[in-house]
Amino acid sequence: MKRRQFVKLATGVLVAARLDLVSAFQSGQMPRLNYATDYKAYFHFGNDGRITCFVGRIEMGQGNMTSLAQLVAEELGVDVGAIDMVMGDTARCPWDLGTFGSMSIAVFGPVLRKAAADARKVLADVAPQVKITNARSIGEPVPRKDGLDKITGRAQFAGDIRLTDMLYVRILRPPAHGATLRNVDTSAAERLPGVRIVRDGDFVAALHEHPDEAAGALARVVAEWDRHAPPIDDRNIFEHLKSAAPAPVTLASAGDLAQGERAAAKAFVETYRNAYVAHAPIETHTALAANDNGILTVWASTQAPFIVKEQVAGALGLPASKVRIITPFVGGGFGGKTAGPQAVEAARLSQLTGRPVQVMWDRAEEFFFDTCRPAALIQIKSAIDAAGRIVLWDADVIGAGEGGAVPFYDIPNQRVLAHGGWQTPSPGLHPFEVGAWRAPAMNSNTFAREIQMDVMAAAAGVDPLAFRMNHLSDARMRRVLDTAAQRFGWSPHTGSGSTGVGVACGIYASTCVATMAQVTVDRAGGGIRVNRVVCVQDMGQAVNPNGARAQIEGCVTMGLGYALGEQVRFKDGAILDRNFDTYFMPRFSTLPAIEAVLVPSDARPSAGGEPAIICMGAVIANAVHGAIGRWPHDLPMTAAQVRRLT
Numbered sequence: 228m229k230r231r232q233f234v235k236l237a238t239g240v241l242v243a244a245r246l247d248l249v250s251a252f253q254s255g256q257m258p259r260l261n262y263a264t265d266y267k268a269y270f271h272f273g274n275d276g277r278i279t280c281f282v283g284r285i286e287m288g289q290g291n292m293t294s295l296a297q298l299v300a301e302e303l304g305v306d307v308g309a310i311d312m313v314m315g316d317t318a319r320c321p322w323d324l325g326t327f328g329s330m331s332i333a334v335f336g337p338v339l340r341k342a343a344a345d346a347r348k349v350l351a352d353v354a355p356q357v358k359i360t361n362a363r364s365i366g367e368p369v370p371r372k373d374g375l376d377k378i379t380g381r382a383q384f385a386g387d388i389r390l391t392d393m394l395y396v397r398i399l400r401p402p403a404h405g406a407t408l409r410n411v412d413t414s415a416a417e418r419l420p421g422v423r424i425v426r427d428g429d430f431v432a433a434l435h436e437h438p439d440e441a442a443g444a445l446a447r448v449v450a451e452w453d454r455h456a457p458p459i460d461d462r463n464i465f466e467h468l469k470s471a472a473p474a475p476v477t478l479a480s481a482g483d484l485a486q487g488e489r490a491a492a493k494a495f496v497e498t499y500r501n502a503y504v505a506h507a508p509i510e511t512h513t514a515l516a517a518n519d520n521g522i523l524t525v526w527a528s529t530q531a532p533f534i535v536k537e538q539v540a541g542a543l544g545l546p547a548s549k550v551r552i553i554t555p556f557v558g559g560g561f562g563g564k565t566a567g568p569q570a571v572e573a574a575r576l577s578q579l580t581g582r583p584v585q586v587m588w589d590r591a592e593e594f595f596f597d598t599c600r601p602a603a604l605i606q607i608k609s610a611i612d613a614a615g616r617i618v619l620w621d622a623d624v625i626g627a628g629e630g631g632a633v634p635f636y637d638i639p640n641q642r643v644l645a646h647g648g649w650q651t652p653s654p655g656l657h658p659f660e661v662g663a664w665r666a667p668a669m670n671s672n673t674f675a676r677e678i679q680m681d682v683m684a685a686a687a688g689v690d691p692l693a694f695r696m697n698h699l700s701d702a703r704m705r706r707v708l709d710t711a712a713q714r715f716g717w718s719p720h721t722g723s724g725s726t727g728v729g730v731a732c733g734i735y736a737s738t739c740v741a742t743m744a745q746v747t748v749d750r751a752g753g754g755i756r757v758n759r760v761v762c763v764q765d766m767g768q769a770v771n772p773n774g775a776r777a778q779i780e781g782c783v784t785m786g787l788g789y790a791l792g793e794q795v796r797f798k799d800g801a802i803l804d805r806n807f808d809t810y811f812m813p814r815f816s817t818l819p820a821i822e823a824v825l826v827p828s829d830a831r832p833s834a835g836g837e838p839a840i841i842c843m844g845a846v847i848a849n850a851v852h853g854a855i856g857r858w859p860h861d862l863p864m865t866a867a868q869v870r871r872l873t
Contacts, residue, residue, distance in 0.1 A: 249328045249667060250650060252834075253630045255737045258330075262338045263321035266346040269339065270299075272354030278303065278310050282339065283323025283533060284331050285315035287557035287564075289836050290774035291331050292372045297364040297770050298336055302343030303350065304361045307369055315532045315554030318522075325531030327565055327663065329736060329834035332770055336832060368773035373556065383555050385513040385528040386587050393515070393583035394423070395438035396576055397445035399431035400592060403800030404659045406452040415447040424448075425579050432576055434584065456799035459658045465500050468604045472625045473653050475644035479633040487619030487640030491610030493686050494619070499607070499675035501627070501844075501862035502794035504600040504664060505804070507812065510558025511593040516573035517583035524551045527570040530560045535567035539574045550574075561785075562663030563597050591805040598662030599795055601649050603627030605675040615687035617698055622675075624648070626656060628668030631841065634676055635734050636698040658797065665782075666837040669735055670789060670844060671862075677731035677845035678858050690719050691849065692730050703765050704739045707826055708732055711741040711763040714824055719853065725750055726758075727853020731845035736834035738766040739826075742783075742842040744819070746850040750873045753866030755791060757819040757847060762839050764823075767830035779823035779839040786843025787813040792863045811863070 248258045263269070271279040280299050286292040292312045300307040313319055315326075323335065350357055376382040399411070408429040416433055417424050422444040423434045433444035459467045488494075514527040523545060529535045532552040540547040557564060573586040588596065603626040610619035620641040624632045628648025634641065647653035648668060649661050664670075684694035692712055699705050711717070711730070719728065725748045732741040745759045762779050769775040792811025796803040804810040823839075844862050852858045857872040 248324070249663065250629060252328050252330055252334065252736050253667075253669065255734075257334060260324055260334070261322070262335070264342070266342040268321040269342045270346050272357055274356060276309065276356045276358055278305065278357065279313055280310055281313045281316075281320040282335070283315060283317075283320045284335060285326045285530060285532065285554045285557055286373060287326065287530065287560045289331075289778060290371060290771060291326065293369055294332055294770045294774055295336070295339060296372060297367070297369055298332075298340050299343045300362060300364040302340050303347050303357075304359045305357060306360050306362050307364045309358070312372065315552070317532050317536045317553075318551040322533055325534055325565055327530050327560075327562055329836040329838070332832045333736065333834055336770070365770050366768060366772065369771055371774070377556070384510055384558055385515060385526050385555050386510070386585070388515050388526050388555065390515065390517055390583040393517070393585060394434040394436060394580060395441045395585055396432050396434045397441045398572065398586070399445065399448055399450055400595065402452055403454055403456065405455045405457060405800045407455075408450060409453045410451040412449040415449070416444040419444050419447070423580065425576060427575075427579065430575075434576065434580065454800065457658050460798040461502065461794065461796045464602050464658075465604050468602065468626045468656065471656050472646035473651075473656065475623065475646045476629075477642070478629050478645050479641055479643040481638075482640030484619060484621055484640050484642055487610060490612050490618040492613040494608065494610040495679065495682050495686065496608045497606075497679055497682060497860065499605045499678065499860050501603050501671050501674065501789075503602045503661070503797075504789050504793045505594055505795050505810065506559075506561045506563030506597055506664060507593070507793075507807075507810065508559030508561060508563065511588040511590060512564065512569040512597065513585070513587040514567065514570040514573040515583060515585040516570070516577035518577060518581070522549055522551050523574055523577070524553065525570045525574055526553045526555060527567050527573075528557045528564055529554055529567045529570060530557065530562075530564045531567070534565070535570050538567055539571055542571045543574055543578055561665040562667065565663065568596065590807070594795070594805055594810070595802050598660045600664030600670070600789075601626045601628070601657055601661035603671045605671065607675055607679050609679055609683060611683050611687055615689055615694070615697070617683060624672060627671035630666070630668030631672035631676070631733060631735070632668065635701060635704065636680070636695070637700055638698070658800070665785065666735055666841050669733065669837070669841040670786075673731065673733045673841040674844040674848065674862060677733070677842065678848050678860070681729070681849045681852060682858065692717055692719070695730070695732065701739070704732060704734065704741075707739045707741045707763050707765050710824060710826055711743050711761055714763065714822060715743040715761040717743060725854050727850045727855070729846045729849030729851070729853055731842040731849060733838070733841045735838040735841055738764060738834045738838040740764045740838040740842060742839070742846045744846045744850045746847060746854060748851055748854040748869060748873075750855065753869035753873070755847065755851060755864060755869060756817075757787060759820045760846075761822045761824065762842075763826060764835075764839060765826040765828055766835045766838065767828050767832045769825050769835070770832060772825055775825055775835050776823040778836050780821050782837065782839035783821050783823075783843060784813055784818060786840040787818070789862060790844040790847045790864060792865065794863055
């Protein structure tokens with residue numbers, strides 16, 4: 228099997244498994260999954276009174292290890308400190324599709340609570356040594372279970388694991404997407420002491436007991452490539468998207484567009500664009516594979532260990548029962564580690580060499596092989612009547628996907644069409660692989676929708692907050708917006724000179740979020756400084772309020788990246804950004820004052836890990852308008868774009 232074949236296998240299984248699931252959850256539906264129902268699958272009660280909880284979910288910094296333990300503690304009536312978590316081990320934990328989409332608490336949480344409640348009914352008989360305290364832990368700011376290990380450096384990630392006789396590897400990579408290997412000479416590398424060269428079709432790797440020696444050996448491999456440079460690059464991508472857009476899928480159709488046209492006093496036709504964006508996790512894709520008594524064990528940085536198990540088994544022609552995936556702590560995923568190509572590579576090399584093999588992508592490989600958030604082109608035609616009411620909404624979403632594309636505002640005549648996206652196979656639409664990126668499609672569609680709302684509000688001469696309220700019947704969203712206005716001290720006229728304020732809101736998987744921001748714009752240089760952000764979220768009952776607020780702060784920080792500078796540049800099939808010297812990331816020194824606010828609620832918990840990121844592009848763009856009188860229409864909002872606007 229050629230490398231390209233098993234990389235496709237490593238992504239295809241996952242894509243088929245999760246598309247409908249994520250889309251359904253984003254729209255507020257609770258997906259049904261085939262979870263284990265017997266409490267014995269989830270719990271072990273030790274003779275020392277401690278309880279081990281086994282879950283297929285993983286911990287990648289979002290706090291699952293703590294919040295899931297809180298759910299268990301609540302139902303068992305024990306102290307949360309008595310619970311030890313084992314996560315993401317396919318040999319010990321019951322099946323789970325994966326950790327993505329902010330579904331851990333909202334979707335899996337009720338399953339785990341039911342299992343714990345069932346266990347409590349027989350706890351006195353099966354584990355009398357367990358101390359029942361009737362503690363109530365849900366809603367309490369419990370310290371993170373992984374906190375001490377991570378701040379002291381004891382926490383192990385896939386790249387920290389060492390096995391006797393293990394080999395490190397560097398793999399020959401193509402210089403560009405679409406390049407094929409014509410000829411390779413490995414003779415110079417093979418002469419180096421301790422180096423082992425593996426060649427299997429167009430898959431070539433150099434292995435050694437020391438990583439620097441493996442890298443040095445690969446540097447001596449001479450490869451000739453046939454490059455089929457596509458004409459698409461980051462400068463003409465939007466023209467390409469428009470011309471290559473596949474037939475649309477209708478996401479919404481209501482009222483009569485012609486009637487909306489007739490009722491229009493003012494119409495607005497706007498186009499919004501966003502660039503490709505990398506996941507850029509702090510930990511690159513990493514895996515260590517070894518054969519242990521006939522079982523191929525892979526320690527992998529992945530969000531979906533059970534899916535990666537199937538990928539590895541399928542790629543190597545093994546029965547799934549002979550593959551075990553163990554997921555240590557994961558250093559960030561954001562949707563990019565739901566597939567496990569590096570796990571397949573490590574497993575394949577371990578099988579070929581008969582020794583443990585670690586694959587750790589360097590940063591250049593991460594930028595090249597990881598999927599990207601898709602570039603997108605969103606065209607909206609809307610209109611208001613003489614009274615300032617929205618009477619028309621006609622949108623075409625090209626490339627982004629459907630999440631957040633249908634407006635939640637009260638609009639009588641509307642149509643929303645989606646042409647391809649991250650979740651839709653669209654050959655020829657994107658020049659390289661795209662995939663889920665934190666809150667898939669939501670960032671792009673919220674950016675377009677919320678700027679369009681401000682454009683109409685300005686034309687109607689109405690405060691943008693009031694304009695939204697005038698078109699909202701959703702009581703929860705109205706409450707979130709009102710709370711944000713109070714905490715921020717909202718007034719659209721608080722800007723002066725080059726300072727402006729903005730508002731944006733959205734709904735992600737039943738969680739309502741509203742964000743307000745103040746920015747200062749350097750009119751001469753074009754730079755945008757975000758001074759203050761207030762983000763208010765109604766996510767139902769927050770299991771761990773501290774963890775929920777930390778997620779909001781993380782979303783705001785990550786959102787500043789895609790709003791102000793992140794973009795993957797490419798030309799002739801090559802990725803031009805290979806490290807953080809050219810790829811923009813927010814620095815702590817540039818962060819605004821962030822106020823994360825949770826609206827009190829006794830409702831069932833909903834999404835918490837992604838909603839707060841979806842408004843960041845729009846709220847900054849709307850604040851820029853408050854400062855300079857014009858809206859950016861492109862993500863990221865680079866200094867060059869702002870200079871053109873001023």
